[in-house]
Amino acid sequence: MPHRDTTKIVYAGKVKIGGGGVSVQSMCNVRTDDAGAAVAQIAALQDAGCDLVRLAVPDMAAARAFGEIRAKTDMPLVADIHFDYRLALESVAAGADKIRINPGNLGGKERAREVAHACAARRIPVRIGVNMGSVAKEIEQQYGRTPQAMVQSALAYIRLFNEFGFDDLVLSLKASDAVKTVEAYRLMSAVSRYPLHVGVTEAGTAYAGLIKSAVGIGALLLDGIGDTIRVSLTADPLEEVRAAKGILRAAGLLNAGIELISCPSCGRCRIDQIAVANKVEHALRGVDKNLKVAVMGCAVNGPGEARDADIGVAGGDGCAVLFKKGEIVRKIDESEIVTTLLKEIGEF
């Protein structure tokens, strides 16, 4: 199966999509025609580590505001268009760095061609967004509501855009089900080198949606599939960025920052493991170092289990041992755990 290092490279503004690396996307949930609110939300997403922001363009007021927003941020912006190809043309003219369309709902081939030509003229890529729920009727009749139907749908749109002489495509094939999503992307990845925007659509609220997204996006990332990701949560978009970064980290694609390794605690534990781990995590939130920190409840999981950690503690009875790279440094009192770890980490 091809790896993300081998996908075609396109650019959304300064962000490279394809050819290695995985960028993080989110989408504004404020009204696009409220440019001030959109600019503020984009700034917050940027602070959180978002690489690309999408904006819905449901009408001409939004398309015009898109230009105003574009002028007020250096964040690469993606215009999300449905039904009306003129909104796509207007967004492209307003400076969109990429557009996302479902070519099936733009009002016919000639209108899709106009959009492709406008994007080609501005050298911006197009994401063809195939969702399980919006597969063309004739394909669904042949393939059912299956991952294969999404792949066939994407292939048909690729042929269409290639016929227009347009090749700067990004593809997505999302279902609201992680199993079908993973299958669709695996199939697509085997037959195409276009970069893939990966996500589980309509995944749900903050908790259930996080799990669905971590399972679906995570499984694909581990297989080398996925060039840009969007976690869809019915929640503040900042939560999407936080989740995306967590998934990238879990998949071994983000190593910056503190990684906390902590055991679940069990009947062996004689310190307040949950409280200590949460306090340590909270205290380290602002620390800008690349370190593995371990908080272990007892000697079984102690220095040995966690000797990959740069620094850690293993609980005893009301006390703990402090260790670095598996070597015990000294014994400390339970009450000193958090402050000692923080002080020692300051010295790294």
Place this chain on the structure above:
Amino acid sequence: MPHRDTTKIVYAGKVKIGGGGVSVQSMCNVRTDDAGAAVAQIAALQDAGCDLVRLAVPDMAAARAFGEIRAKTDMPLVADIHFDYRLALESVAAGADKIRINPGNLGGKERAREVAHACAARRIPVRIGVNMGSVAKEIEQQYGRTPQAMVQSALAYIRLFNEFGFDDLVLSLKASDAVKTVEAYRLMSAVSRYPLHVGVTEAGTAYAGLIKSAVGIGALLLDGIGDTIRVSLTADPLEEVRAAKGILRAAGLLNAGIELISCPSCGRCRIDQIAVANKVEHALRGVDKNLKVAVMGCAVNGPGEARDADIGVAGGDGCAVLFKKGEIVRKIDESEIVTTLLKEIGEF
């Protein structure tokens, strides 16, 4: 790659491990020698849907309490033993339904043999728990701290137990890193038919640990690997069960209950999508039906996208359409969404 349907079957009490299906495990974090606290925690875990509970047995007081706990619950119980083989013998005698050991720390081959014979006499399985942090020194010297080292370690312990005439094994190969964990289980699954207990060890606190576990366990489950799972969180064990069930659901292995499909909302949305979805999710928590319920912010994601849903709403401007299986039933006011959905769901 072999599928979980083809793994060897063992039994921990009434729970089948192997040969298809995935059970959910957790572990008590109260002291085992406080039998009352353990029994209460086991009851809470049972209510939450846990199939198997593990208890640490760090000393003889805990081993004795194990028998007392065993008498007071019908939950299959796993004794977790380190260092002292007599604790294993005592736990087996006290009625453990399964034991979890690291054969490398029981004090030598003859002691491991005694434990195997005791388990064989009671017809209970043994989980050989290989963790990245506790791989035998000679194997680590040859293979490094790698997934391959965990596999070699497991294979050596399998040979040892087979030499004892013991074959009712469950294997785990956990790292605190989802990438290495997934690789280890994939390698193991390719060379062994013993059922696999899957988890990411010391995954971290409630949020980061959930993501790591969903990525690691989820990726394996999607590939048909994993016969029993444990989500390790530095949090209340009830959170482990909730997470495990969420991961099983996301991996398509649990279909019971309400599944909420909800879009993230965007600039197109004219209802308070996040509030509505959260209210619907909360209101449906106690409903014991197998339904897909959709809460969509607008017409783009409306009945069409969500026509797999048994029932749903798609927001308009201060209103919504109610739909069933993609067919619009009627228009309702935004303020009626939650009550209408609940009432309609009551009629399914």
